[in-house]
Amino acid sequence: MVQREGRAERRVATLSDVAQRAGVSLATASKALNGRSEVAPATRQRVIAAAEEISFTPNQLARSLVENRTRTVGLLTSDLEGRFVLPILIGAEDAFGAGRVDVFLCDARGDAVRERHHLNALLERRVDGIIVVGRQTDPRPSLGHELPVPVVYVYAPSDDPSDLSLTPDNRAGGRLSVEHLIACGRSRIAYISGDRSYVAARDRVEGALGALDDAGLELVGEVMYSEWSEHWGRDAAAMLLTKHPEIDGIVCGSDQIARGAIDTLRDLRRAVPDDVVVIGFDNWEILATNSRPALTTIDANMQELGRTAAQRIFEAIDGEVTEQGIHYQPVRLVIRGSTIERR
Amino acid sequence: MVQREGRAERRVATLSDVAQRAGVSLATASKALNGRSEVAPATRQRVIAAAEEISFTPNQLARSLVENRTRTVGLLTSDLEGRFVLPILIGAEDAFGAGRVDVFLCDARGDAVRERHHLNALLERRVDGIIVVGRQTDPRPSLGHELPVPVVYVYAPSDDPSDLSLTPDNRAGGRLSVEHLIACGRSRIAYISGDRSYVAARDRVEGALGALDDAGLELVGEVMYSEWSEHWGRDAAAMLLTKHPEIDGIVCGSDQIARGAIDTLRDLRRAVPDDVVVIGFDNWEILATNSRPALTTIDANMQELGRTAAQRIFEAIDGEVTEQGIHYQPVRLVIRGSTIERR
DNA sequence: AAACTTTCCGAAACCGCTTTCGGTCAGAGT
DNA sequence: ACTCTGACCGAAAGCGGTTTCGGAAAGTTT
Missing domain, CATH: 3.40.50.2300 (Response regulator)
Structure with missing residues (x-):
């Protein structure tokens, strides 16, 4: 069978490569790299060294498949300008940062069809949660409750009171x-x-x-x-x-x-x-x-909004009872020269 | 063994559920849904119906794992403002749209450490390619050539002439x-x-x-x-x-x-x-x-830049010989009232 | 020295899907 | 009636990891 040429098939290292190189089994290699305790310090070192030598990059797809979680949340926005969604993204990344979660941003451009499409793409990629960002604070249609993942609406609240929405006060x-x-x-x-x-x-x-x-x-x-x-x-x-x-x-x-x-x-x-x-x-x-x-x-306080949304998603993932309704988040006065005389 | 409660474990339908419901094998179900030819029209209909009934959402993780491609490209930016990256994102999504590829946006906020982190996250998620967007047109450090996926630099060109960069003229x-x-x-x-x-x-x-x-x-x-x-x-x-x-x-x-x-x-x-x-x-x-x-x-013409970048990524994925160097893309005059008298 | 722990490792099952390849079976050819 | 095709379907082998669980080796008690 001929290997299909074309795609630059620089085969990337796999965990068994690491295991082989370190002279241990696949299972041990996995445990060593994940900091599990049932592996002797010396062995662990050997595995880690081997992994570095061949610059092993774990395949998150495989990991996600078995763990049944992707450590990814989707950010579904219709704010093409980006003046709301970017601070929210930053806030969310900050909040998730600790948990090594990443954010997948999709821009629906205010188009319901595109939104549907992106929602589907996110679900197929098995994101752990979804943050929906609107471009105005008017209520927007809910994505529905059939979704297998937690959803938080930010800026534009959902029109369904049993969803959780965060919007500026x-x-x-x-x-x-x-x-x-x-x-x-x-x-x-x-x-x-x-x-x-x-x-x-x-x-x-x-x-x-x-x-x-x-x-x-x-x-x-x-x-x-x-x-x-x-x-x-x-x-x-x-x-x-x-x-x-x-x-x-x-x-x-x-x-x-x-x-x-x-x-x-x-x-x-x-x-x-x-x-x-x-x-x-x-x-x-x-x-x-x-x-x-x-x-x-x-x-x-968009950034704060993003951070809070991320936390709520976390809580929901961890199975805490999910809050509902529209939560009005505090805003902040920024004083500049147009009200206070500059010295 | 007790099923861990907590995470809202609404088990999502899997392909075998579909197969079972349609009274066919896993293999046939897969083929039917993917439009392969070796399946009788009637059978295919039955499978599709079954899939819809239980609102089956294929798990892209599993699919990507076996296909060895994710149909996802990473967009690594340091443009917090978003005035460059968003049009580029839109252009890229347009270009990829046809191929049902999605874009994963990461914001490094101009921080090299964060950039490294996000790059790693993208590689672990096995993106098929990476578009790097800077926030100014000054050359930026290359991500290097050890990467297993094609990379295109947009707006800010790479300082390595053997990379491919697209920047406005x-x-x-x-x-x-x-x-x-x-x-x-x-x-x-x-x-x-x-x-x-x-x-x-x-x-x-x-x-x-x-x-x-x-x-x-x-x-x-x-x-x-x-x-x-x-x-x-x-x-x-x-x-x-x-x-x-x-x-x-x-x-x-x-x-x-x-x-x-x-x-x-x-x-x-x-x-x-x-x-x-x-x-x-x-x-x-x-x-x-x-x-x-x-x-x-x-x-x-940022949007055009994004579209072109996406196309180059595509070509590289398909194994076409990758171009190199800095490509200066055409810009466009937009005439408004500050130069032409309004009637 | 025998019995019992503890520590460390590996074989194998599994996650959800694609794909190969061999098997069935109906209809066509002779 | 008998082989020969195709068309269609399914068992099984992965993809790259995690995790369970049994077992070997080493250390501790009596």
């Missing part, structure tokens, strides 16, 4: 924004939001209004809803300031909007933060740190 | 920028670059200067080198315009810089594009489309 974020502006001595506060159809937009507004109410203040003007863009931030700010020149603080639904608002303020020769303070949402570094002045904003 | 990009400004009727062109220590910065400048030379023009002022930031773009533009008020076109080393430059032009009440045209580099959508006016820029 937008309401708290909105509240935090307003409280910060008040702490900055402002009382004539306006709000430029994004697309009203987003839960995130509404939740943030709700939190903000709550905080204003608690402080006995009223919003200046109406909440301005439109789209999540710098363009809208500019236009909305212009409209607001024309109608309500007394405004001394603007809460924005996103960093993009905030940048637009700051742009307009600059055009209008209103100093930030002296005359008007501005706060954004997301802490999208590239936007927040490059604006003039740098943008105070709310960080949704 | 920054020189052509620089040239394209200048040619476009000239086509816009400009002749007093300045250049704001980024960090001089980056090959990308120097290559782009080189291309630009070449194009100027070909047109019989001279650069206005010196090439300004500093950092890749909006801040620098603002400052550099201010300096340039003070010293050389005649400038009617600015080539920028990145979109960030270009945004800064546009900002300054706005402050100075110089109209873009009427008085001065500006061109960036990268086509980083979030920056380019939100500036006032939107930014004309050079797109490095």
Whole structure:
């Protein structure tokens, strides 16, 4: 029988090669390399040396097959931009790091068919768990409960309350924004939001209004809803300031909007933060740190979200009773020049 | 022997379950599901039906083990931002899509140790190939030639010429920028670059200067080198315009810089594009489309890069002779409002 | 010195699948 | 009626590991 040439068949070393070289049996070699106790120190050394000499790389496929776990979790995202999924990936890798688990990232690009396909690919590869990341905080369809592995939804919660979802606490974020502006001595506060159809937009507004109410203040003007863009931030700010020149603080639904608002303020020769303070949402570094002045904003702690998701997956794998429902994770105020005067 | 409870051991269906249910042997079931010809149509139908009934999901681990290929490639990146790696991932997935290959993404975060670790993880999982993505176009250390799988370097080329690297043609990009400004009727062109220590910065400048030379023009002022930031773009533009008020076109080393430059032009009440045209580099959508006016820029065709990388991996897997060296991939001019007057 | 432990090792089963290869059996050829 | 083909199917041998379990050798007790 002719060996098919073509594929660069540089045969990789196998455990029996190691065993043979060390003069022990397959079983002993395995035990030696896995740190099992039933093997004499001298033997173990011999095996390890042999393995190194032929640069043996254990075949995880074989191992996974028998152990019935792959030490791999799937990260199924539809966030093509990557601004949410990458921090989450990093957080998850950190949390898994200790357990030598790796993360398999699939990008469904917001396409249900592709998502189905990738889900299937993950299941066929027998991942131990799946983290689903959406690109907005609106509820998304559940993957269902027939899955043989634990699933955690991050950022976009599942629409099925018996799934476990982790999502940033937008309401708290909105509240935090307003409280910060008040702490900055402002009382004539306006709000430029994004697309009203987003839960995130509404939740943030709700939190903000709550905080204003608690402080006995009223919003200046109406909440301005439109789209999540710098363009809208500019236009909305212009409209607001024309109608309500007394405004001394603007809460924005996103960093993009905030940048637009700051742009307009600059055009209008209103100093930030002296005359008007501005706060954004997301802490999208590239936007927040490059604006003039740098943008105070709310960080949704994506990395932490990823870490927590990983832990929940772990717990579920280990058979602990799985939690359910939407868990709102704390957000964090990041103070920069747009609210606090730089010295 | 007590079955270990704990892990949600919902036993997943196996091929023998299918075989049994369909009343055929394991071998026949396998053949039926894989579309092999040595099985009668009726039998095949029976097997397929059985598989569906118990929602059989083939175990790729087992399959990979025997086929000696995983239909998985690793994407090893150090681009935490994700602005390069995600388009590349998408391109690669597209190219592989047909062959039902999936991509395993690992983020080394620019850390050599982590990179080593992930590389090992990929090899243990027996990926069929590896795509290495850097976050800048400077050469990076090769992973070496001892690897049992094909490797393609993307964006950041390998420092070993016998590796295959795909990187955008920054020189052509620089040239394209200048040619476009000239086509816009400009002749007093300045250049704001980024960090001089980056090959990308120097290559782009080189291309630009070449194009100027070909047109019989001279650069206005010196090439300004500093950092890749909006801040620098603002400052550099201010300096340039003070010293050389005649400038009617600015080539920028990145979109960030270009945004800064546009900002300054706005402050100075110089109209873009009427008085001065500006061109960036990268086509980083979030920056380019939100500036006032939107930014004309050079797109490095990352997605195409990913697709090509995937194809090269395929070829190498199939045993075709592998190419070597650094291949400079074409870039593309994206025209927006900062160079062409909007109607 | 006999009996009993303990320590260390290896044969073999198994994980879930693919593939080879020999066997059955129906229909075709003569 | 009898061989000869094919077409179809299944037993069994792996793929590269882990793990069980029995046994040999060495050390401990009496």
